[in-house]
Amino acid sequence: MTSFLLAPCFIDKLCVVIPMKSPSRSKQRLVGSLSDSSREKLSLTLFQNTLAFFKQHFPMLDVLVVSESLDVLSLAQSYETNTLFDDGSKGLNGALDFACDWVKQSGYDSQLIVPSDIALLDYQEIIDLMAAIHDAQVVIAVAKDGGTNALLTSPPDAIPFEYGCDSASAHRANALRNRLVCRSLHFANLALDIDHSEDLQVAVIRQPEQFKAWKQTSLPPVKEQYYA
Template sequence: MTYHPIDKLCVVIPMKSPQRAKQRLANRLSDSGREKLALSLFDNTLAFFQQHFPMLDVLVVSESLDVLNLAQSYQTNTLFDDGAKGLNGALDFACDWVTKSGYDSQLIVPSDIAVLDPEEINLLIHAAQKAQVVIAVAKDGGTNALLTSPPDAIDFEYGKNSAAAHKHHARSKQLICRSVHFTNLALDIDHSEDLEAAVLRQPERFKNWCSCFSSAVKEHHYA
């Protein structure tokens, strides 16, 4: 059987409140620095899909009204979730909206991918033509993109080793599943080494964060 998710595909971007984002960088960036980094990555994600995939509808789910207002400036759909049930709960809520809105497929993309590559997204969508579940594996075994046809094909289990968990869910339902490994899509910014890797890949874009990072490291060292 061949699947064509591009026909009615919705991109879902979950985004927590910027004030709570990037906690694992707390010893490297200030509170305001982490907030600005999270918003910068999110804004870049919105701009990426608007520029390279204008034919795809986008849904942003967040507990932050500021985040939803920013998303609306890119003409995306928005959904408020209070965050009480965490990321998986927010994605269940979003998936219900996507399904009821008549989409055949759903592509979940995190808001903090350092470098988004149109070719990788195209390859991901192409892989879904012959699979009901496609998992873009993160550098740490997590899930950095998840394309499901139908949107609720599997349960969401984001967290440690989520790529393996999502693959298990797909196989338990006898669904065709593919795991893909992409250089750029594997890199989300969670830790200091991720930020360092992003600086190496796109120095012009991330050089300001590099200087903030260096200053924060010095302040932490001499504190």
């Protein structure tokens, strides 16, 4: 699988897209669990972790960050990524449509959308995700709540983007409607984005040094299924 990833013909035609809200508007579902400043710090920490991960483990891949925040775009540029300003008026799906147009016009054949708030990005999971494009045009990494935590499409606009509630099913349905082969994959780490207080608790347990600053001792214990 590693040899597939490193093939120049694949590397040159794939763009990683990372959408990122303004930190002040991020993590709204953690209101009541974290202060405004803590939520903003958490959002930026996760974003920087994502940028650092791809720069360290996949330096051969081009990355595009799309955001409404000039500060976010400036930070992304310090990691040598491409950047695209979107005013946020059309939400996440609109921002991704805008990014997809940029990706296509820039000559890429494939696109990998990765959210900015995955608690722990795992090298082998990303390798396995990208390898799945061998026999599918749409590859979905399913989130713990049925959302989409990574979406690999070839061509980039193979399906309409429908991020939101139960988006993994929506993306799969769009692929089938377009008569495309779709694979839905379930990864232990890639399934965990931090949207709720329980997510943050799991992140603290899995990576205590990285997330100890946000540990909330007053929250109820995490249910066993949260580890699945």
